[in-house]
Amino acid sequence: MSRPAEPILHVDMDAFYASVEAREDPSLRGRPLAVGWPGSRGVVMAASYEARAYGVRSAMPSARARRACPQLVFVRPNFDLYQSESRAVVGVFSEFTPLVEQLSLDEAFLDVGGSVRMFGSPVEIAERIRARVRAERALACSVGVAPNKFLAKLASQRAKPDGVLRVPADGIREFLDPLAVTDLWGVGEQTASALANLGVRTVAELHALGPGALEGAFGPAHAAHLAMVARGDDDRGVVPHEPAKQVSAEETFEKDLEARADILRELLRLADRVGIRMRDSGFVARTITIKVRFSDFKTITRSRTLPEPTDVAARLYATACELYDALGLHGSRIRLLGVAGSGLLTTGATEQLRLDERPDRWRDADRAVDDLRARFGGGTVERAAVREPRARGKRKTEGTR
DNA sequence: TCTGGGGTCCTAGGACCC
């Protein structure tokens, strides 16, 4: 059998985090449920369909969600649970095709062009996947079936909840034209209002405009992207494994931080988390970035590229401290801090370098921490104290603890 | 109604090199 005209599936789990929580705790079923942080600065990450009936949406501030739905039940997110659930669901997808590209914990593209002889048409495969996920994981998902990734993703949104929608290769314009530009991937608030200024609200209007008229307002890359999605073109393949480009951790505080000691303590915790995740996934980072958001929401980043990549928490922390101190802040109220490592290399690629290095006690300390975590669980090991970052300039001894 | 945490990609300017 030849390759079908609509070989691409986009599978999107319905209200994923909320559905997993409701499955785990039957007392939550049928109730308006929000997964998120209930605090004053919290937001909703996912809402059950019962909560959506009250207008509760993801990314909505929790205070507002509670006003919209006073009986809303909040559950704090448990990402480890969603991660293992995600692996199980992707495992089901992988039985139908090796070409599975995960976009996030709750959605994936599948290229089933080579699977039709064994499993039936793409729509039949979509239904089989949905049945398996429902039977084995007690979760609902929606599937878009289309000639390419853009269209499949749009279709899965229109298929929700708990449905399948196919966009036939000869019916692309009928599908796209009536959609609002805000439905398109890559059109957010800014782009939508800029398009509205050009009198463009529907995809049909965007399509009629053509790329030339868009360049002035959006720059070449963005204009080309908009024109492409308006045509319904997309020649990107389904790529199973994209290596990560960045590992980051950040935190918004219930109350703004002002004291340097508090700020350094948080930078240490964040550097620790980033280090742990880099070592777990076998990455070292060349560039370290800190992110600082002030009480007025103004947000800045500062970064430094190191001569040698690292996954050592103490080095991440020392760099974060230097970047922070270079800001020369005094008494600023800080709402959020973040630490990120980018320019990632796999640890294996740098192993050769390591052989020549002198013994590194910080690395040994991290290894010991990792070992304890592995044996006793994640929350067990906490750093006892914040160490001052190394003084710049001369130091008497190397590797002092 | 004040706005999370994890990411990706793009732009633009400056340094530096040939």
Next chain:
DNA sequence: TCTGGGGTCCTAGGACCC
């Protein structure tokens, strides 16, 4: 003593996605 054009790397910020 003045000055080209291209390429690459680094830094900072911003839009966007789930």
